[in-house]
């Protein structure tokens with residue numbers, strides 16, 4: 001296979017512009033520069049809870065798929081960490097204190113539609129979240145800890161992958177798995193289209209969070 005034809009390269013290239021937009025979202029900018037408060041941060045953790053609930057239900061199903069099953073590992077599972085973060089940030093009544101926003105509802109509906117019986121769709125969503133969490137996620141965690149005086153991993157366990165001490169090595173292995181897949185071009189095109197949808201849904205969730213911050217400030 002030509003190097004330029006690698007699925008890992010194709011995903012990165014197809015997502016580059018959307019990644020830039022996601023990274024520069026006003027909510028994330030405010031979060032990392034410390035101009036929100038802990039509740040403003042907790043609001044994102046709550047939306048992650050609903051997103052990972054569905055993504056990880058899909059992972060449980062896709063674990064048995066011959067092509068994408070190898071991408072599924074308990075080392076990535078985030079839901080228990082999100083529950084602990086929410087308990088820390090919002091207290092024991094956290095579950096009844098949170099609800100999905102409109103963009104989160106669209107995001108989870110989309111995942112229910114494409115991640116449970118289409119392996120390529122699942123992979124697009126899996127890649128978008130977990131490779132991001134293992135990359136920029138670490139930077140976000142440091143900034144959040146500093147800005148909102150969180151110590152250790154209290155409230156930021158989501159960003160701590162105990163089973164992945166070497167994220168760069170893990171991502172390398174993940175990319176090798178991507179490059180070992182053998183989807184035809186038209187299927188790859190569908191996966192790239194789903195990747196862009198996944199990025200857009202994440203941007204929409206961040207925009208909802210930004211609107212909520214502005215409403216609270218008004």
Ligand code: HEM
Pocket residue numbers: 008011012019022023024028032127128129131132133135136137139140171199202
């Ligand atoms: C402050 C916000 C963010 C920062 C600073 C950031 C930073 C980064 C960096 C530095 C990488 C490259 C890692 C590498 O080459 O191994 C990366 C990769 C990635 N990020 Fe982000 N990111 C942010 C937000 C996001 C968001 C919101 C998403 C989507 C939900 C996302 C998804 C991804 C993905 C899928 C990759 C892997 C790209 C690849 O294949 O190499 N990132 N990010």
